[in-house]
Amino acid sequence: MKVKVAREAHFNAAHRLFNAAWSDEKNKQVFGKCNNPNYHGHNYKLIVEVKGEINPDTGYVIDLGDLASLIKTEIEDRFDHKNLNLDTKEFKNLNPTAENIVVVIYRILREKIDNKFELNIKLYETERNLAEYGGE
Amino acid sequence: MKVKVAREAHFNAAHRLFNAAWSDEKNKQVFGKCNNPNYHGHNYKLIVEVKGEINPDTGYVIDLGDLASLIKTEIEDRFDHKNLNLDTKEFKNLNPTAENIVVVIYRILREKIDNKFELNIKLYETERNLAEYGGE
Amino acid sequence: MKVKVAREAHFNAAHRLFNAAWSDEKNKQVFGKCNNPNYHGHNYKLIVEVKGEINPDTGYVIDLGDLASLIKTEIEDRFDHKNLNLDTKEFKNLNPTAENIVVVIYRILREKIDNKFELNIKLYETERNLAEYGGE
Amino acid sequence: MKVKVAREAHFNAAHRLFNAAWSDEKNKQVFGKCNNPNYHGHNYKLIVEVKGEINPDTGYVIDLGDLASLIKTEIEDRFDHKNLNLDTKEFKNLNPTAENIVVVIYRILREKIDNKFELNIKLYETERNLAEYGGE
Amino acid sequence: MKVKVAREAHFNAAHRLFNAAWSDEKNKQVFGKCNNPNYHGHNYKLIVEVKGEINPDTGYVIDLGDLASLIKTEIEDRFDHKNLNLDTKEFKNLNPTAENIVVVIYRILREKIDNKFELNIKLYETERNLAEYGGE
Amino acid sequence: MKVKVAREAHFNAAHRLFNAAWSDEKNKQVFGKCNNPNYHGHNYKLIVEVKGEINPDTGYVIDLGDLASLIKTEIEDRFDHKNLNLDTKEFKNLNPTAENIVVVIYRILREKIDNKFELNIKLYETERNLAEYGGE
Numbered sequence: 001m002k003v004k005v006a007r008e009a010h011f012n013a014a015h016r017l018f019n020a021a022w023s024d025e026k027n028k029q030v031f032g033k034c035n036n037p038n039y040h041g042h043n044y045k046l047i048v049e050v051k052g053e054i055n056p057d058t059g060y061v062i063d064l065g066d067l068a069s070l071i072k073t074e075i076e077d078r079f080d081h082k083n084l085n086l087d088t089k090e091f092k093n094l095n096p097t098a099e100n101i102v103v104v105i106y107r108i109l110r111e112k113i114d115n116k117f118e119l120n121i122k123l124y125e126t127e128r129n130l131a132e133y134g135g136e
Numbered sequence: 137m138k139v140k141v142a143r144e145a146h147f148n149a150a151h152r153l154f155n156a157a158w159s160d161e162k163n164k165q166v167f168g169k170c171n172n173p174n175y176h177g178h179n180y181k182l183i184v185e186v187k188g189e190i191n192p193d194t195g196y197v198i199d200l201g202d203l204a205s206l207i208k209t210e211i212e213d214r215f216d217h218k219n220l221n222l223d224t225k226e227f228k229n230l231n232p233t234a235e236n237i238v239v240v241i242y243r244i245l246r247e248k249i250d251n252k253f254e255l256n257i258k259l260y261e262t263e264r265n266l267a268e269y270g271g272e
Numbered sequence: 273m274k275v276k277v278a279r280e281a282h283f284n285a286a287h288r289l290f291n292a293a294w295s296d297e298k299n300k301q302v303f304g305k306c307n308n309p310n311y312h313g314h315n316y317k318l319i320v321e322v323k324g325e326i327n328p329d330t331g332y333v334i335d336l337g338d339l340a341s342l343i344k345t346e347i348e349d350r351f352d353h354k355n356l357n358l359d360t361k362e363f364k365n366l367n368p369t370a371e372n373i374v375v376v377i378y379r380i381l382r383e384k385i386d387n388k389f390e391l392n393i394k395l396y397e398t399e400r401n402l403a404e405y406g407g408e
Numbered sequence: 409m410k411v412k413v414a415r416e417a418h419f420n421a422a423h424r425l426f427n428a429a430w431s432d433e434k435n436k437q438v439f440g441k442c443n444n445p446n447y448h449g450h451n452y453k454l455i456v457e458v459k460g461e462i463n464p465d466t467g468y469v470i471d472l473g474d475l476a477s478l479i480k481t482e483i484e485d486r487f488d489h490k491n492l493n494l495d496t497k498e499f500k501n502l503n504p505t506a507e508n509i510v511v512v513i514y515r516i517l518r519e520k521i522d523n524k525f526e527l528n529i530k531l532y533e534t535e536r537n538l539a540e541y542g543g544e
Numbered sequence: 545m546k547v548k549v550a551r552e553a554h555f556n557a558a559h560r561l562f563n564a565a566w567s568d569e570k571n572k573q574v575f576g577k578c579n580n581p582n583y584h585g586h587n588y589k590l591i592v593e594v595k596g597e598i599n600p601d602t603g604y605v606i607d608l609g610d611l612a613s614l615i616k617t618e619i620e621d622r623f624d625h626k627n628l629n630l631d632t633k634e635f636k637n638l639n640p641t642a643e644n645i646v647v648v649i650y651r652i653l654r655e656k657i658d659n660k661f662e663l664n665i666k667l668y669e670t671e672r673n674l675a676e677y678g679g680e
Numbered sequence: 681m682k683v684k685v686a687r688e689a690h691f692n693a694a695h696r697l698f699n700a701a702w703s704d705e706k707n708k709q710v711f712g713k714c715n716n717p718n719y720h721g722h723n724y725k726l727i728v729e730v731k732g733e734i735n736p737d738t739g740y741v742i743d744l745g746d747l748a749s750l751i752k753t754e755i756e757d758r759f760d761h762k763n764l765n766l767d768t769k770e771f772k773n774l775n776p777t778a779e780n781i782v783v784v785i786y787r788i789l790r791e792k793i794d795n796k797f798e799l800n801i802k803l804y805e806t807e808r809n810l811a812e813y814g815g816e
Contacts, residue, residue, distance in 0.1 A: 002272045003235045008264035012806065014694035014721040014763075019465060030466060032473065038763035041694040041721005043806050049266075057155060058166060059233035064265050065168065083694075083718035097467035099411045126692065126723050128416035129472050130457075136410045138544045139507045144536035148398065150286035150313040150355075174355035177286040177313005179398050193427060194438060195505035200537050201440065219286075219310035262284065262315050274816045275779045280808035291601060302602060304609065321810075329699060330710060331777035336809050337712065369603035371547045400552035401608050402593075408546045420670065422558035422585040422627075446627035449558040449585005451670050491558075491582035534556065534587050563737060574738060576745065641739035643683045672688035673744050674729075680682045 004051040004118075005061045009071045011080035014041040015096040018085070039083060044101070045124040046075065048109060052117040062117065074108050098123055098131035106133045140187040140254075141197045145207045147216035150177040151232040154221070175219060178261050180237070182211065184245060187254040198253065210244050234259055234267035242269045276323040276390075277333045281343045283352035286313040287368040290357070311355060316373070317396040318347065320381060324389040334389065346380050370395055370403035378405045412459040412526075413469045417479045419488035422449040423504040426493070447491060452509070453532040454483065456517060460525040470525065482516050506531055506539035514541045548595040548662075549605045553615045555624035558585040559640040562629070583627060588645070589668040590619065592653060596661040606661065618652050642667055642675035650677045684731040684798075685741045689751045691760035694721040695776040698765070719763060724781070725804040726755065728789060732797040742797065754788050778803055778811035786813045 016039045017031040027035045034040070048071055052061045082088055084096040090104045102123040110119055120134035152175045153167040163171045170176070184207055188197045218224055220232040226240045238259040246255055256270035288311045289303040299307045306312070320343055324333045354360055356368040362376045374395040382391055392406035424447045425439040435443045442448070456479055460469045490496055492504040498512045510531040518527055528542035560583045561575040571579045578584070592615055596605045626632055628640040634648045646667040654663055664678035696719045697711040707715045714720070728751055732741045762768055764776040770784045782803040790799055800814035 001239065001269075003238060004266075004268040005235060006266040006268070010806070012720050012722055014719040017467070019467075021465075033761035036761055036763065036767070038766040039694040039719055039721065040692050040761040040763065041719070041723075042692055043721075043723045054233075054235045054239070057157075059153070059155075059231035059236045061235055061267075081713035081716055081720040083716065083720065086718040087716070095467035097462075099413060099462045099469055100467045102411060103409065103462070126690070130412075130414040131469075132412040132414070133409075137511065137541075139510060140538075140540040141507060142538040142540070146398070148312050148314055150311040169353035172353055172355065172359070174358040175286040175311050175313065176284050176353040176355065177311065177315075178284055179313075179315045190505075190507045190511070193429075195425070195427075195503035195508045197507055197539075217305035217308055217312040219308065219312065222310040223308070262282070273783065273813075275782060276810075276812040277779060278810040278812070289603070291603075293601075326777075326779045326783070329701075331697070331699075331775035331780045333779055333811075367603035369598075371549060371598045371605055372603045374547060375545065375598070402548075402550040403605075404548040404550070405545075418670070420584050420586055422583040441625035444625055444627065444631070446630040447558040447583055447585065448556050448625040448627065449583065450556055451585075451587045489577035489580055489584040491580065491584065494582040495580070534554070561739070563739075565737075639739035641734075643685060643734045643741055644739045646683060647681065647734070674684075674686040675741075676684040676686070677681075 001054060002051055003054055003061050004049055004120075005064060005067075006047050006049040007064050007067045007071065009046045009048070009068070009076060010043060011046065011076050012041065012043050013079050013082050013084050014039040015084040015091070016040070017095055017097060019095060020093075039085070042125050044079075046071070046105065047122040047124075049120040049122070050113065050117045051120070062113075070109070070112055074112060075105055078108075098125040098129060099133075102131040102133045106135060110135065137190060138187055139190055139197050140185055140256075141200060141203075142183050142185040143200050143203045143207065145182045145184070145204070145212060146179060147182065147212050148177065148179050149215050149218050149220050150175040151220040151227070152176070153231055153233060155231060156229075175221070180215075181260040182207070182241065183258040183260075185256040185258070186249065187256070188252055198249075206245070206248055210248060211241055214244075234261040234265060235269075238267040238269045242271060246271065273326060274323055275326055275333050276321055276392075277336060277339075278319050278321040279336050279339045279343065281318045281320070281340070281348060282315060283318065283348050284313065284315050285351050285354050285356050286311040287356040287363070288312070289367055289369060291367060292365075311357070314397050316351075318343070318377065319394040319396075321392040321394070322385065322389045323392070334385075342381070342384055346384060347377055350380075370397040370401060371405075374403040374405045378407060382407065409462060410459055411462055411469050412457055412528075413472060413475075414455050414457040415472050415475045415479065417454045417456070417476070417484060418451060419454065419484050420449065420451050421487050421490050421492050422447040423492040423499070424448070425503055425505060427503060428501075447493070450533050452487075454479070454513065455530040455532075457528040457530070458521065458525045459528070470521075478517070478520055482520060483513055486516075506533040506537060507541075510539040510541045514543060518543065545598060546595055547598055547605050548593055548664075549608060549611075550591050550593040551608050551611045551615065553590045553592070553612070553620060554587060555590065555620050555626075556585065556587050557623050557626050557628050558583040559628040559635070560584070561639055561641060563639060564637075583629070586669050588623075590615070590649065591666040591668075593664040593666070594657065594661045595664070606657075614653070614656055618656060619649055622652075642669040642673060643677075646675040646677045650679060654679065681734060682731055683734055683741050684729055684800075685744060685747075686727050686729040687744050687747045687751065689726045689728070689748070689756060690723060691726065691756050692721065692723050693759050693762050693764050694719040695764040695771070696720070697775055697777060699775060700773075719765070722805050724759075726751070726785065727802040727804075729800040729802070730793065730797045731800070742793075750789070750792055754792060755785055758788075778805040778809060779813075782811040782813045786815060790815065 153170040
């Protein structure tokens with residue numbers, strides 16, 4: 001009897017899209033206004049989904065308070081109110097698209113969450129743009 | 137050609153998290169403020185997903201008005217404005233975590249919905265906390 | 273140059289509507305399912321609005337981090353995961369309708385927020401039901 | 409490493425539910441108020457999900473700006489501010505239920521999106537009613 | 545001690561914008577795609593705000609269940625799943641813009657709600673477009 | 681007969697809070713993580729409210745399509761995907777708090793909107809933080 005639980009969190013960050021191997025012209029052509037050298041930013045909405053058996057003693061798959069604390073320590077403290085390109089080691093050499101951010105978050109949390117649980121991450125860059133990764 | 141349709145509903149209920157086999161101390165330690173003996177409560181948001189073939193005569197997988205009526209009769213009338221621990225037979229001896237509630241709702245509706253349809257249930261306890269069960 | 277700022281917060285609580293001066297029949301007739309003696313509950317969404325001059329040094333009307341802390345200490349710690357009728361002195365003898373709750377919250381915060389600021393409180397009991405009080 | 413990205417769009421349209429092979433009585437009985445011969449309407453919310461490998465040069469699965477343009481050209485320009493029954497060839501002879509609309513949108517976009525990508529379409533007819541199709 | 549309470553409701557309707565005193569060319573030029581002779585439609589979200597004294601016996605300004613019933617009888621039954629131009633007497637000779645609709649709803653409800661209460665009506669035509677009228 | 685209409689828009693920008701007259705220590709103490717010298721960012725949600733008489737010929741207070749175009753030209757093109765501190769003349773010497781941004785937006789739009797209309801601006805910096813200015 002496998003149940004999925006999910007917890008929502010948020011972080012606000014600056015970034016720019018940029019490929020260091022390309023000329024400024026090509027960067028501007030491909031990434032448009034997202035390439036602004038002075039950065040822009042987003043309120044990222046993060047949803048962490050964990051799937052597993054219900055523990056018969058607690059009725060929990062996982063304590064969502066513990067999961068919220070883990071997200072706080074591992075993700076919010078790392079990325080909230082940061083410049084993803086300048087302030088984080090994860091995106092020093094990796095373009096901080098929503099796709100790359102969601103994979104990075106998956107990998108950080110995957111190491112901290114017991115492998116008996118399936119993990120899936122959703123990241124809204126805006127209300128209308130989403131990236132999602134489940135380790136596939 | 138399988139299409140999924142979904143219908144959202146709501147119920148407002150009181151509950152407390154509690155394991156009768158444990159001491160008060162252990163209950164408090166594990167469930168924290170959710171263990172308050174005087175109960176607290178939530179606006180539960182329920183999403184019932186039904187997947188199946190489109191009926192070529194109606195263009196419906198299932199009449200969502202009928203599905204809404206079923207949710208009203210089987211779930212809202214049972215749980216809305218109730219104390220889950222005291223007023224419902226389902227949670228007399230089952231801890232009303234979001235995980236256990238979503239499984240109970242799945243089982244109630246599974247008996248009432250034709251087996252040619254797949255069924256999946258999502259239950260938001262708060263805007264940020266979700267449990268989901270699909271019979272797996 | 274007066275600007276209004278607002279901060280949203282949440283608390284989850286159990287309550288029942290009840291007038292001790294009335295018979296059980298009259299209570300049931302007037303309050304319907306909200307009169308359930310075993311309580312039901314809600315996720316309350318609270319919006320605290322503060323209006324005043326912008327401080328030219330900070331660019332703030334009021335530090336929203338400070339306001340969030342005040343809401344946490346004065347409102348969330350008092351009402352979150354509580355039974356409003358049983359666990360709080362404010363509603364021992366006051367019917368915890370959304371209207372009465374919003375007035376109580378206004379009065380608690382009004383004492384803690386400098387009178388140079390106008391204060392207005394919105395309280396959503398459900399997504400579709402709101403009460404609002406501004407001291408009028 | 410497969411990531412899903414999604415883009416939200418909207419269109420506002422009139423429609424009525426109707427089966428030309430049936431009598432007026434049967435149409436009214438089955439489709440109720442949705443059968444109104446003078447039409448009613450909805451704000452449709454559309455979510456287009458595309459799943460594939462991250463392009464290592466761009467960090468994109470697919471450029472969401474390009475996807476937004478495709479949705480604009482192929483779906484919004486076709487259905488927005490239209491009467492689905494009268495103004496569109498797709499629903500001249502097909503009942504415009506949410507289920508049929510989501511399949512039509514899937515087929516239109518499937519022809520325009522590279523087959524290396526998986527495609528899934530969600531369509532909200534109202535906040536509480538959804539249809540979803542992924543080509544199954 | 546005046547408190548405002550509010551109740552949200554919904555209706556889905558078809559309409560077109562049109563001034564009978566104008567040529568087709570002028571109608572098309574002014575109203576653009578909203579002038580489509582075959583109609584388009586919306587999910588209208590309605591918020592009815594009532595302001596008054598709290599009744600000390602009930603703790604209510606007004607019973608929101610009664611207000612919901614009034615909105616159902618007077619507004620939803622009249623406009624839901626209707627063509628505003630063809631099916632309603634209110635918009636036979638009045639252009640059904642959001643502005644005109646909100647004034648019509650105000651006047652219908654104003655006659656049914658005790659004058660000791662202030663009344664204010666908000667009407668969302670889409671998530672991003674609102675009209676509001678308070679009798680001014 | 682005065683009706684208020686409103687239009688929602690969005691822009692995504694980077695910023696930092698900073699007072700040039702203060703030491704780095706004081707800036708950090710007052711603005712905390714919002715003072716990050718490398719910037720962070722937000723998805724700003726903007727609501728422009730215009731109040732006036734309904735034009736009897738059009739049924740509009742103001743054409744919301746025209747208002748949307750004005751917001752696009754005057755606000756989105758100016759601030760979207762920009763670094764407010766570095767890329768805009770408005771915040772070269774003005775701390776880009778939500779309060780200051782909402783006043784700047786009010787003044788820009790007030791010059792472009794006929795004085796027969798009242799104007800009020802709401803700006804959400806996050807889902808939970810709002811600033812609002814109406815020229816008072």
